[in-house]
Amino acid sequence: MQEAVALSIEGMHCGACVRRVTAALGKVEGVQVNFVEVGSASVTFNPEQVTVEKIAGAVNKIGFEARTEK
Template sequence: MREALALSIEGMHCGACVRRVTDALGKIDGVEVSSVEVGLAMVTFDPERVAAEKIADAVHRVGFTVRSEK
């Protein structure tokens, strides 16, 4: 069963930031990107294939901080 996840992201301020986060999340097996805007990413994921922490780590690797996962 897929789960929804909202990521509150610090440090995003432009369209290029949105693109970097979208690309990073889209490369994770088991994750489907619903939307990304400045400061917020919405995804659905298969918890049997990927942990929520790995999703947050992908955002961190492209230079942003995840404030919270909902």
């Protein structure tokens, strides 16, 4: 079963930021990156493998602030 989450990401300013976030999310097991653009990301994930908190944590770990979009 797959779920999707949209993240709002603060601190992204350029294409290099997009590449860093894409790479970080791509390393999280159970996550498929749908798209990343300056300020946001959309991912599909397997909730049996990973939580939304862990996904956001991967982004936060590289210096950005991620939270789920309402």
